[in-house]
Amino acid sequence: MEAFAHNFLNINVLIRTHGFLITGLFMTLRLIGFSLILAMAWGLFLSVVRNVHLPGLNTFIVFYVDTLRSLPILVLLMLIYYALPFVGIQVPAFTAAVLALSLNGGAYYAEIFRAGIEAIHRGQTEAARTLGLNYIQTMRHVILPQAIRVVLPPLTTNTLEFIKATAAASVVALPDILRQASQAMNSTFNPTPLTGALVLYLLICLPLVQLIRRFENN
Amino acid sequence: MGNILVEIKDLHKSFGEEEVLKGVDLDVERGEVVCIMGPSGAGKSTFLRCINRLEEPDSGTIKIDGEPITGDNVDLNKMRTEIGMVFQQFNLFPHMNALSNITLALKKVKNMSKAEADKKGLENLEKVGLKYKAESKPDQLSGGQKQRVAMARALAMDPKLMLFDEPTSALDPELIEEVVKVMLDLAEMGMTMIAVTHEISFAKGGSDRVCLLDQGNMLEQAPTEKFFNDPEHDRTREFLSMVLD
Numbered sequence A: 001m002e003a004f005a006h007n008f009l010n011i012n013v014l015i016r017t018h019g020f021l022i023t024g025l026f027m028t029l030r031l032i033g034f035s036l037i038l039a040m041a042w043g044l045f046l047s048v049v050r051n052v053h054l055p056g057l058n059t060f061i062v063f064y065v066d067t068l069r070s071l072p073i074l075v076l077l078m079l080i081y082y083a084l085p086f087v088g089i090q091v092p093a094f095t096a097a098v099l100a101l102s103l104n105g106g107a108y109y110a111e112i113f114r115a116g117i118e119a120i121h122r123g124q125t126e127a128a129r130t131l132g133l134n135y136i137q138t139m140r141h142v143i144l145p146q147a148i149r150v151v152l153p154p155l156t157t158n159t160l161e162f163i164k165a166t167a168a169a170s171v172v173a174l175p176d177i178l179r180q181a182s183q184a185m186n187s188t189f190n191p192t193p194l195t196g197a198l199v200l201y202l203l204i205c206l207p208l209v210q211l212i213r214r215f216e217n218n
Numbered sequence B: 001m002g003n004i005l006v007e008i009k010d011l012h013k014s015f016g017e018e019e020v021l022k023g024v025d026l027d028v029e030r031g032e033v034v035c036i037m038g039p040s041g042a043g044k045s046t047f048l049r050c051i052n053r054l055e056e057p058d059s060g061t062i063k064i065d066g067e068p069i070t071g072d073n074v075d076l077n078k079m080r081t082e083i084g085m086v087f088q089q090f091n092l093f094p095h096m097n098a099l100s101n102i103t104l105a106l107k108k109v110k111n112m113s114k115a116e117a118d119k120k121g122l123e124n125l126e127k128v129g130l131k132y133k134a135e136s137k138p139d140q141l142s143g144g145q146k147q148r149v150a151m152a153r154a155l156a157m158d159p160k161l162m163l164f165d166e167p168t169s170a171l172d173p174e175l176i177e178e179v180v181k182v183m184l185d186l187a188e189m190g191m192t193m194i195a196v197t198h199e200i201s202f203a204k205g206g207s208d209r210v211c212l213l214d215q216g217n218m219l220e221q222a223p224t225e226k227f228f229n230d231p232e233h234d235r236t237r238e239f240l241s242m243v244l245d
């Protein structure tokens, strides 16, 4: 018990390394902020374009969505970060992580938004178009506000998975929570910083999990 | 052109193998009210939906006020602001209150300020007797009230022509009268209307002419009196005997 406390709940180590962890927290939050907004916007864009039903374009979107959903995020991230330099494209770690997360997350969000759009009765679009609203206005003011409400539960679940997936960024040496914690562990020869990382992830994710539970109970 | 507002010639429309409209003609004068009746599947909705191009006709011409609205270089959104449409299922926007349902297009399509749009919206709600429901969401309204808001929404755009697709068919019998009354008021005020309806009280009380659409053909067109009392075709008599009792 004492050994466990010394290794995982070591207050002295935590005090010495908390600066590391805080830096990591801010990096993770920044990563979540950028990539979540981009992923949702990209997914929304794909689903709205797909709903126009242009045959060639739809085939492409389906191909894109299926391919990206089949690729582990780690593989995609390492491809962008380590492979692109061979063709002369150097991408900084943060950009690589945002890119990988957005491309991958966008595919998932596209499917969710598409399901929402398709759940809205055709009469809504017809009524809006009949009033002279164009396609974009119809989407923006009539269809999407209803569609997003319909898919709020899967949207939240997906966002939770998305946030957890940001920990993958540590493999390209981005100083996020996980990376900073393992650095701190290596320099103190004590794994307590990992406990700190665990607590930080819980703080970020537990409220979302609670929200999902509330959806499930309704 | 003078008095003709709607001029439809030889309209054809197929869905796959099925020819739903087989060359339909119809002229409607300014201020005229035309009812279209016919059995289920005759193509009544399809015909109406071709007039504002919710369905794309295969061939034929439609002119509104002498302007062709078929073909590629028509500004669909502008054309549609001039043609109001009322649906069987109301199709109110459920996430907006009654007033916002009306003001959305006023603001986004007619570029009115919020104040102008609200004023116009309330005026039109008053016309259908529902000003006091301006803040209510659709799910707080009865079917008849929903349909009246839907009419106010269409009317607020100041259309030249109103299309109705069975506006009372989804309503409980006791709610039909309030909707018919608004339609009769509109007819009285000189609105040009094409209404698909089997509501005899409206057809007899409000329409100038009744048409029977049967299997994609405009079988009979006659002044209201004549249509009900002395139609040309046996098929019309048969249809009427089915509808009237």
Ligand SMILES: Nc1ncnc2c1ncn2[C@@H]1O[C@H](COP(=O)(O)OP(=O)(O)OP(=O)(O)O)[C@@H](O)[C@H]1O
Residues within 6 Å of the ligand: B015, B020, B038, B039, B040, B041, B042, B043, B044, B045, B046, B047
């Ligand atoms: N979008 C569509 N795709 C395929 N077939 C369609 C479509 N819309 C209508 N039809 C078919 O066209 C025919 C005419 O339909 P329409 O809705 O115009 O009839 P209607 O006279 O309005 O009938 P009702 O009184 O039942 O409303 C029907 O056989 C219908 O199944």
Ligand SMILES: [Mg+2]
Residues within 6 Å of the ligand: B044, B045, B046, B165, B166
């Ligand atoms: Mg119909």
